[in-house]
Amino acid sequence: MGHNGTEDKSAGLMEVTSRKVRRGNRAPDVYEIRPRKDGCGVDLISDGLRRGPIWYSGPDAIRHAVAYAKYRSLSHSRRAIIRVLDHSEGLIEVA
Secondary structure, X not given: OOHHHEEEOOOOOEEEOOOOEEEOOOOOEEEEEEEOOOOOOEEEXXXXXXXXXXXXXXXXXXXXXXXXXXXXXXXXXXXXXXXXEOOOOOEEEEO
């Protein structure tokens, strides 16, 4: 039993005992983090971002982009798939 009457399942499912709400059948949010063509930081790209890509710069740009993608998907009760790409469009890491 977890916080506020919830039980955390290992497969990413959460069951709320008081309301019998189950989550886990929703499609995950997919995010890509790509370097900008001008070389100044990275862009966080997703179909769920209504206003287009979000630009991050500085030494912690990738860390901040990943943190925002995780926060945004958790606030929508979805799992996040985060792909970090390099300059040659090669996949570096999937979080």
